[in-house]
Amino acid sequence: MRKLFATSACAIAIAILSACSNDPQIENQLTSDAAQAQENSQYLNGLADTLNDRWLLTDNGLVWDVNDSHQDHIEMSGEQASAIIYYGSDADGSLTLNRKLVWPMLRTIPNDTHASLIHDFPLSVSPRIAINGQAVEQELLKQASIDGRLTLTSQIGQGITLTRLLSASTRQPVMVEALTFSNASDKTVALSIDALDYRIDIPAEEGVYGSYRIEASSDKVGEFNLEPDDSLTIYVDFKATKAGQNRQFDGAKEIILRDEYVATLNQNLQLITPDENINKMFEFAKLRSAESIFRTKGGLMHAPGGGRYYAAIWANDQAEYINPFFPFLGNDVGNESAINSFEHFARFMNDEGKAIPSSIIAEGDDIWNGAGDRGDCAMIAYGASRFALAYGDEEQAKALLPLIDWCIDFSYAKQTDEGVIASDSDELEGRFPAGDVNLSTNMLTYGALISASHLNNELGRSELARDYQQRAKKLAKDIEAYFGANVQGFDTYQYYEGNDKLRAWIALPFSFGVFDRKDQTLAAVLSEHLWSADGIYSEAGNKTFWDRATLYAFRGIFAAQETDTAMRYFKYYSRKRLLGEHVPYAVEAWPEGDQRHLSAESALYARVVTEGIFGIEPTGFKRFELAPYLPATWDNMCLKHIRAFESNFDVCVSRVEGSEQGFNVTIEQELGELQQFSWDGQAPISVSL
Secondary structure: OOOOOOOOHHHHHHHHHOOOOOOHHHHHHHHHOHHHHHHHHHHHHHHHHOOOOOOEEOOOOEEEEOOOOEEEEEEEEOOOOEEEEEEEEOOOOEEEEEEEEEEEEEEEOOOOOOOEEEEEEEOOOOOOEEEOOEEOOOOEEEEEEEOOOEEEEEEEEOOEEEEEEEEEOOOOOEEEEEEEEEEOOOOOEEEEEOOOEEEEEEOHHHEOOOOEEEEEEEOOOEEEEEOOOOEEEEEEEEEEEEOOOOOOOOHHHHHHHHHHHHHHHHHOOEEEOOOHHHHHHHHHHHHHHHHOEEEEOOEEEEOOEOOOEOOOEEHHHHHHHHOOOHHHHOOHHHHHHHHHHHHHHHOOOOOOOOOOOOEEEHHHOEEEOOOOOOOHHHHHHHHHHHHHHHHOOHHHHHHHHHHHHHHHHHHHHOEOOOOOEOOOOOOOOOOOOOOOOEHHHHHHHHHHHHHHHHHHHHOOOHHHHHHHHHHHHHHHHHHHHHHEEEEOOEEEEOOEOOOOOOEHHHHHHHHOOOOOOHHHHHHHHOOOOOEEOOEEEOEOOOOOEEHHHHHHHHHHHHHOOOHHHHHHHHHHHHHHHHHOOOOOOOOOEEOHHHOOOOHHHHHHHHHHHHHHHOOOEEOOOOEEEEOOOOOOOOOEEEEEEEOOOOOOEEEEEEEOOOOOOOEEEEEEEOOOOEEEEEEOOOOOEEEEO
């Protein structure tokens, strides 16, 4: 890979978009780096050129017209089951298909983090089919499409196609596969469909709730004459139940309910920009964020998914990543799951100074504490205070205050002589070194203090609010003194004391409004040491990447007003994840987990939009700061039907040519007045609803 390096954020912006400040000192710097900037520009253009879109964006979703061998997987979830579908085309063009179903509330023994009942249904678990008496032995995959469901269309005979539509149930422990046979020939064909009666009984000693029955069955069997231009649909259920239960499902109804659920999500928090890839990626991110919520005996629990993490919560995935997003989406189930997760965390407040567990598992019945204190209290205090402000409910905010205060007190009990906050590890749980004091825990503590200050002001606790503000100011200075360092030639941050390799999380300060080392940190993050075609490496010299760090960096670079720089990389990332080889969601990591579609990563993508591009920062139950930084190549953008702050409102920004202010910003409430601002594109606007 050619070197991508610039000595200032403005130089990087020049290298990407040929636009920069008129500051003479910067201009001289750029002149001296002209050759490097040209190389950077060529590299970035070349990087975009390397993208080969496998998928096509259409009005209805994504389409892959199959003409080669390729394999992929996608997860879709509902309240009682999750389905990970492995699909593709093999070397001779035949359909490959495996449905991995997960039932989080059918617990297995030992009842640990990964004790969800899981079963694989290969392609062979399908009704046997014959056409004119000849058994169908091969399905030649011709097209795949994704629209909140997965549809696979294959040729199974001359003029005969089989379309498999796979759809997770929204509320039942079942996945439905609709098989539609279509006759495009000019002759009537005799279609024979055998009964599918697949059944496995899990022994009672292996299940927390006794024996479980796993089944696959179809609703039609027999001989059918398929006239020209006619079609026939049968429904296959893949389900699991406790012993003695005999549950029947209406496949057609379950698919309709899934369609209605997706449509409801699409009606709220609508992104409208000139970039259709970003619009659609945002739409998919909302779906993946919201669908992975399970109705456990411990209440609604959002879970990462990925075939491993269900009916359990973590302080990073739930409290920090996704809970602050749910109020913006206005999804009742999501908001309830967020409140429930904070109530579970609050169970572990104590007077002995013990850390909150790394995760609460098994529907809330148990814990896993293998990573020690990961800075979980910083994550929780930050996420809970942000959620409370955006949710906009005073009584709920009061209920969260004891947890927020306790978590801040716990963090400060870990304060060192240097004024920074210690923790045993960070959210990567020891996968990479984090020392005794890491940047992530400290920036999250800082963010918690800022949001908790706003929250306490809103609730009339002005003295504590001032205390939190003062602590935040001091912590920012102590973070600079402790973590500020030259690492691999960049005046940026050491992730922990003695750290001599650049780390992805050095971009964290941007997301929390700390820009002391902006130019050199941005240069480091986008240098060849960290930036790659797959996103930001976790550590310089290691090819591992986690999307969460990349998405935090994007959000922070937008917040740092490096809009055009951020947009160039964000557009590239969005197109790659939406239309490339593994679609259509943000992923967890590689090589770990084979880029699982974990749910909270999609929430981080959505927050790049809400908090990065639009710069929405909650400051009260009906107040927020707004900084909708419009990219140079866009004339307008809107975020419609935002449901935060107990409201329903639109934010739109448009460029005003020839105006000193530069931009027109409107906030329109469904039940309220229209607010209009002339904005210079610099300091955030303070908005009250």
